[in-house]
Amino acid sequence: MHILFLTDNFPPEGNAPATRTYEHAREWVKHGHKVTVITCAPNFPEGKVFEGYKNSFYSRSEMDGINVVRVKTFISSNEGFVLRILDFLSFMGASFLAGLFQRKVDVVVATSPQFFTAVSGWALSVVKRKKFVFELRDIWPASITAVGAMKDSLAIKLLEKLEMFLYHRADKIISVTESFKTELTERGVESSKIDVVLNGVDLTKYQPTKEKAHTLASEYQLEGKFVVGYIGTHGMAHALEHVIEAAEALRSNDRIRFVFAGGGAAKESLISLAREKQLDNVIFIPRQPKENMPAVWSLCDVSLISLRDTPCSGITNLAT
Template sequence: MHILFIADNFPPEGNAPATRTYEHAREWVELGHKVTVITCAPNFPEGKVFDGFKNSLYSRSTMEGIVVVRVKTFISSNEGFVLRILDFMSFMFSSFWAGVFQKEVDVVVATSPQFFTAVAGWAISAFKRKKFVFELRDIWPASITAVGAMKDSFAIKLLEKLEMFLYRRADSIVSVTNSFKKELVERGIKGEKISVVLNGVDLTKYQPVVEKNKELSEQYQLEEKFVIGYIGTHGMAHALEHVIDAAELLKANDNIRFIFAGGGAAKEKLVTLVEEKQLKNVVFIPRQPKENMPAIWSLCDVSLISLRDAALFKTVIPSKIFESMGMGLPMISAIPQGEASEVIESANAGIVCKPENGHELAQKISELRSSDALLTQYQTNSLIAAPKYDRKVQACLMLNQLKNTIDK
């Protein structure tokens, strides 16, 4: 089977969509299938092309057996509605033209969160008369209004019409959460064409460590510190300013450190906020290559998950939950009660507290720091839960869905 996958994020980008696409494609290739991924020059989240890459018209390479086709796009940082839409639309057109020239394709898959990628996938599938699978990573454009990037407007209404068009035209939809499937069914999409394949973790790379990475510990002065780690995109959806509030409340305890590893639209504001508050217990670590992430995770005693207090975020499951499990880390999650909190609480792998509440977050961190027994319990349970979300298992589930779609 030749799978043509359209995704505007792919390694060396290290965000969740890039990682999921790469790890699934790698497993499919190992199982004997051909996978071609059409993507763009790596630039997320700063909107700057990574060293060693060019925003060229068309390039073709191979990564662990995956054929990677990169196309030219208009590039912007991960902020600002108009520029991001131009970015998305340019990828839609360039990926479509690249897609129509790929030979002997059996199925076309396109992944969100933004739907212009899915438009390209649908158009390629229509041109080639092949089945179209829509991988649904986010309820977009609702997430735009949820983070306050744009108010409800005529433009949003048009995007919602496009959203429903794609749901209806897809031969199959693969949702990354059960909540997304439920919402689509409530909006009139047939449930029998929607399957759920949760995110996961590569357990060959994310494993418990005996000791923290010595070089990084020394570099960031984390030796003998109790480290609360937020690892991932610093975006508008993550309400990280409230984590800074918690850090300020705990600044008198010199044993506690907060690390923020990654980049994103909100990072500059967070750095400024920490400087204004003159906090010495907050450390920022730049965005790292994907292969360095287990070493960054090794610095953490507790993994921090944070999301805004919005109804939409009751339906999402941050991928860092599964990476935390792979590392055997306890979690403190300042998130709305929903599917993500259910994953953590059902595994008894950490504490869930109110989102956007620095006072409660600081209190829960103090409680966890003072209880070695609770830390050990959450560590053990986190590790026990990890195999359920092994990326190999999830990749096989999605592959079966692709096969079923072709056979319909």
């Protein structure tokens, strides 16, 4: 089977969507399938093209047997609704055009959280007369209003209509959580075409450990400290300013350190907030390559999952 997969996140990006797509595609290849991934130049979350890559119109490469096609897009950091929409729309158009040139495709898969990638996937499935599989990673656009990025408006209502159109046109929906399936079923989507495939972990790379990675612990002066860690995207949805408040409340306890590892739209404001409060117990570690993540995780005595207190966050807290 030849699987055509559309995603705007793919390694060397290290976020959850990129990792999930890569690891699934790698396993499909191991099972004898051909996989072509259409994506863009790696740039998430800072909105800057990674070193060694170019935002070119069309390029091909191979990664662990996966055919990787990268297309040119309008690149923006995760700041501002209009710029992000332009980013999404450019990938929708470019991925559709690139998809037209992929031969002998058996199924088209497109992943969210934003739905314009799914529009491209659906359109390609129509042109190629193949099944369309929609991987649902977030309840979008509800998550936009939940984090305060945009208020209810005509634009949101139009996006909601697009959302329902895609749900009903998909031959199969792959939900990342059981709560997504419940939400869609309650909104009238046929339950029988929704399957749940949870996020997981590659146990060949991650194993329990009783010791912190010595080099990193030494570099950030974490040896002998109790580390409370947040590892992941520093975004609008994560309410990380409250973690800074917790660090302020515990500043007198020199044994405790709060570690933020990763990048995102809210990172600079968090750094400014910690500096303003003169918090010596808060440490920021830059975004790390995928192969360094086991060492980063080893630093944590407690790992935080932080989201804004909204009904939408309650639905999506396991998806990302």
